[in-house]
Amino acid sequence: MDLKEEIDQRRREIHTEGYPMSVGEMLNVYRDGDLDIHPEFQRFFRWSDAQKSRFIESLLLGIPIPSVFVHQRQDGVWDVIDGLQRLSTIFEFVGVLKDEDGSSKPPSVLEATEYLPSLAGLRWEADASHNGLSPEHQRLIKRAAIDIKIVNRESDEDAKFDLFQRLNTGGSQLSDQEVRNCLLIMENPEFYRWLTTLQATSAFQNTVAVSDRAKDERYDAELVIRFLSLKDSTTEQLRGVGDMKDFLDRRSRGFARDESYDRDAETHSFEQTFTLLDEALSDQAFRRYDAASGRTRGGFSVSAFEAITIGVNTHLDEWLAMNADARNDELVKRSRQLWSDAEFRNNSGSGIRASGRIPKTIPRGKELFKP
Structure with a gap:
């Protein structure tokens, strides 16, 4: 044509x-x-x-x-x-x-x-x-x-x-997510309202700990959609992410249109994932760990958010089967290891687009967070 x-x-x-x-x-x-x-x-x-x-x-x-x-x-x-x-x-x-x-x-x-x-x-x-x-x-x-x-x-x-x-x-x-929210309201108001309940989950809010300005622009809502969109994406879909804004638009509207999309199961999976991370790491979950000082530094890292949340969710049943104290210690250990991992560090620095980052950091997160 x-x-x-x-x-x-x-x-x-x-x-x-x-x-x-x-x-x-x-x-x-x-x-x-x-x-x-x-x-x-x-x-x-x-x-x-x-x-x-x-x-x-x-x-x-x-x-x-x-x-x-x-x-x-x-x-x-x-x-x-x-x-x-x-x-x-x-x-x-x-x-x-x-x-x-x-x-x-x-x-x-x-x-x-x-x-x-x-x-x-x-x-x-x-x-x-x-x-x-x-x-x-x-x-x-x-x-x-x-x-x-x-x-x-x-x-x-x-x-x-x-x-x-x-x-x-x-x-x-309007921010990208505010435009996306409007599209979802036009597409399926009930789906949009469901997303807002996930967004308000205390464990999720505790771990992402984004700034007030980011909340005003609905960045926390974007993180909910980012998690839902990435967690069940195939290797082929991860390789074809392209522009992240367009990817999230496609995936979220696809969920809103899919009558078979199981929101109850997704709610359960979402809440369990962020509850585990909140119990182990709280607001330090997605901040860069500096091994030299033994402390977390800087603000929220979206690369860490993607790798850690998808990594933990992929092996959720195994994490849930562990003793709580042992699980918390291990999650802290793995989250720190992420920042010294060459594959993750080489593909999550500033200037690296999502299309280059996602196909490498998500699979690596799944490997590092396998109990």
Whole structure:
């Protein structure tokens, strides 16, 4: 297949149409339940009150805003692909935005902006503590036009996921994992919620001990997916990892789509693996061991995380069969040996990509952590 044929095939798989709608019309669509902005997404999109106020200012001043992309589901409901923060800001200000529990969120209060300082302290409608917008100014907002780009339901099944990913990476403020979480919510909300329960496991949190900033970017959630994706990968799959971001995207969405994926068994395996590591190593589990000083140094090492967790999980039954004190001593010993192992050290340094690291460090971890 040549380039022309590839382009023609892919262009036929994505069917779109577009037309402008007023903010007032979008409010009605949302109130009627015909627009799904996925309340779970709101935790990943972090506009400040000042940013929200500037957006409302733009509507009042008639400044054009970027297009909103939606996907039309089989039931006719529109899934928001891009534009959630803009729409959420409007819905929250008007007082109709729902949270994850289906409850109405309190209406937001505007801040002063550069061009409209008199917005300070205003709400959509007045209450005992705040002044409200006049009916004239409410009409300005309700009549503001939004360009809606619709990916029709006849499009390829993956069209909305591909579009969401392309629109929300690169210049976006979202981390790779936050984008991935959004994709998983669109794919299978129950699977996403299951991942969050694994992420919250105390033994897991104790051992990874990542920074607050990394948690804010959902790096601990990425580590859960990294563990699940690597532990059952074949040698051939490990050799074909390529870009780690793409690998984790493929694997996690594959799990979310697989109706036979045994979450109960995976939960049990996950909890047992990290409980053993927590009991033996706690927050030192994935930090570099310096034999000269006899201490761990530095921060979290993803290379150690991969090799140790997959190594222990591969031989989980054997580790569980051991006496607890002997097991803890041996896990400490093996984790220290990892840092003096030439195969691991040569393939886990800075500058080595996952595609070069994974096919060597994972098999080595399985060897080193065989009881």
